[in-house]
Amino acid sequence: MINYDEELQRFTPSVEIDDAEDAIFRSDTTDLSDVIEKLNNPKGATRQ
Amino acid sequence: MKCPKCGTYIVGRRRRCESCGADISALDRLRRISNRLYNEGLEMARVRDLTGAADRLKKSLEFNKENIDARNLLGLVYYEMGESTAAICQWVISQNTKEEDNEAERLINLVRADSTEFGNLNSATKKFNIALDLARNGNEDMAMIQLKKVIALNDHYIKAYLLLSLLYIKNCEYERAKKLLKKVLKIDVGNITARRYINEIRLTLDTPGGVKPNPDSISDDVGPSPFSGKEKIYTEDKPNILSLVTFFIGIAIGIVVVYVLAVPNIRSDYETKYAERERQIGADVSSTNAEISSLQSRISILQDKNADLQSQLLLADRNDPVDYIPVLQLYSDFLALCSETIDPIKEGDLIGAEDIEKINAFYTRLLDFDMTPYESEYAKELYAIMADKIGTYAVPEQAEKPSDDTAKEGQE
Numbered sequence: 001m002i003n004y005d006e007e008l009q010r011f012t013p014s015v016e017i018d019d020a021e022d023a024i025f026r027s028d029t030t031d032l033s034d035v036i037e038k039l040n041n042p043k044g045a046t047r048q
Numbered sequence: 049m050k051c052p053k054c055g056t057y058i059v060g061r062r063r064r065c066e067s068c069g070a071d072i073s074a075l076d077r078l079r080r081i082s083n084r085l086y087n088e089g090l091e092m093a094r095v096r097d098l099t100g101a102a103d104r105l106k107k108s109l110e111f112n113k114e115n116i117d118a119r120n121l122l123g124l125v126y127y128e129m130g131e132s133t134a135a136i137c138q139w140v141i142s143q144n145t146k147e148e149d150n151e152a153e154r155l156i157n158l159v160r161a162d163s164t165e166f167g168n169l170n171s172a173t174k175k176f177n178i179a180l181d182l183a184r185n186g187n188e189d190m191a192m193i194q195l196k197k198v199i200a201l202n203d204h205y206i207k208a209y210l211l212l213s214l215l216y217i218k219n220c221e222y223e224r225a226k227k228l229l230k231k232v233l234k235i236d237v238g239n240i241t242a243r244r245y246i247n248e249i250r251l252t253l254d255t256p257g258g259v260k261p262n263p264d265s266i267s268d269d270v271g272p273s274p275f276s277g278k279e280k281i282y283t284e285d286k287p288n289i290l291s292l293v294t295f296f297i298g299i300a301i302g303i304v305v306v307y308v309l310a311v312p313n314i315r316s317d318y319e320t321k322y323a324e325r326e327r328q329i330g331a332d333v334s335s336t337n338a339e340i341s342s343l344q345s346r347i348s349i350l351q352d353k354n355a356d357l358q359s360q361l362l363l364a365d366r367n368d369p370v371d372y373i374p375v376l377q378l379y380s381d382f383l384a385l386c387s388e389t390i391d392p393i394k395e396g397d398l399i400g401a402e403d404i405e406k407i408n409a410f411y412t413r414l415l416d417f418d419m420t421p422y423e424s425e426y427a428k429e430l431y432a433i434m435a436d437k438i439g440t441y442a443v444p445e446q447a448e449k450p451s452d453d454t455a456k457e458g459q460e
Contacts, residue, residue, distance in 0.1 A: 002214075002217065002244070002245065002248045004214065004217075004218050007214055007241075008183060008184060008211075008214065010241075011180055011207060011210070011211055013176075013177045013180055014131060014133065014134070014173045014176055014177060014207065015131075015133040015134055015137065015173070016133060016170065016173050016174055016177070017132075017133050017136070017170045017173070019133075020133050020136055020137055020140075023133070023134075023137050024137050024140055024141060027137065027141065029109075029113045029141065030113070031078075031109065031110055031111060031112055031113035031114075032078050032110060032111050032112075033075055033078055033111075033112065033113070034113075036074055036075070036078070
């Protein structure tokens with residue numbers, strides 16, 4: 001069963017080339033290794 | 049893999065760092081999981097399951113963000129799905145993570161090499177965002193027009209295909225939607241959204257006795273979905289044979305009525321017109337006959353007149369000047385005599401003896417001239433003129449008596 005409005009909300013705007021720089025800076029590149037590191041070093045030491 | 053504490057590169061599977069002795073078993077495990085996910089993503093990308101590949105590769109990067117191969121492949125998958133900017137973002141991040149010996153740089157240069165194509169891709173992205181805003185604001189027609197332009201610029205833009213097919217489904221243009229969704233599945237065989245839409249269309253079309261959902265019923269209110277499957281699908285009625293037969297019977301009755309009622313009237317009308325025309329023709333004929341007879345009588349009259357004139361002409365031909373040339377010659381001599389003797393004489397003057405002699409001689413000749421053969425009035429008139437004028441001046445006693453020879457000369 002398709003609900004038109006719900007389906008429409010699932011569509012997100014695409015990133016334009018002018019906004020690529022912001023998109024790259026805003027992108028979250030945290031992975032599980034960073035999470036484990038944070039757990040091991042609560043003081044906030046990051047991976048080199 | 050680098051040691052998180054001292055940064056030493058660790059080759060192979062190790063539990064501890066050789067330099068600082070830090071426990072790296074967890075990191076090693078995460079790396080292996082990331083690689084496994086990357087392999088799965090790669091397999092999916094090879095069979096064109098782009099959605100599945102993107103999902104695996106994103107998970108691979110969640111386990112190890114430094115997996116350059118996974119990031120580069122994710123960028124490639126995004127590019128194939130029409131998301132060119134997202135692809136470039138992944139390649140830029142990949143390049144920043146590892147600057148040397150990285151495929152990402154080559155891929156970025158390939159995309160930017162064709163500036164026209166690159167411009168089209170960017171334009172397609174902008175138009176898609178505009179179309180999405182229009183659709184959300186209820187301007188579905190304008191959104192559809194924009195999306196068609198997007199597809200023309202970037203024929204791999206899966207999101208544009210999906211949004212346009214959704215709008216077609218809303219307008220119950222199922223065939224068009226199906227066509228677009230098939231194109232999506234060609235590009236991305238594992239696209240769940242496309243498969244879901246196609247299944248929905250099949251369910252909607254296969255529902256027996258269904259009618260087309262009323263588009264006006266679709267609204268933003270919370271309530272039953274317009275695509276709940278309970279709506280009837282419109283189907284055309286089968287042709288009713290009885291109505292067809294009734295139609296033909298009606299036509300036959302109409303033909304009979306026309307034949308019975310209208311045709312006799314039309315026929316009598318034609319007969320009346322024919323009789324009138326016949327009478328008119330008869331009148332014309334009789335008048336023509338009368339005219340012919342009058343013309344014939346006139347012809348006979350003219351013929352008689354012509355005969356009369358012909359006879360007169362024959363008679364006139366006898367008075368041809370050729371027949372009374374001697375008279376004309378005599379008259380010519382008369383004129384010469386007159387111009388010589390009579391005409392120069394002025395009033396009151398006497399005629400000379402010589403002139404009298406000439407006049408008398410001519411008078412004698414005139415008397416000797418035999419006019420019997422010349423019946424022409426004109427010849428007689430000339431003779432009378434000569435006789436009259438010469439007789440005025442001639443002396444009869446001095447005129448010579450006519451002899452047999454002179455009478456013959458006159459005849460000649």
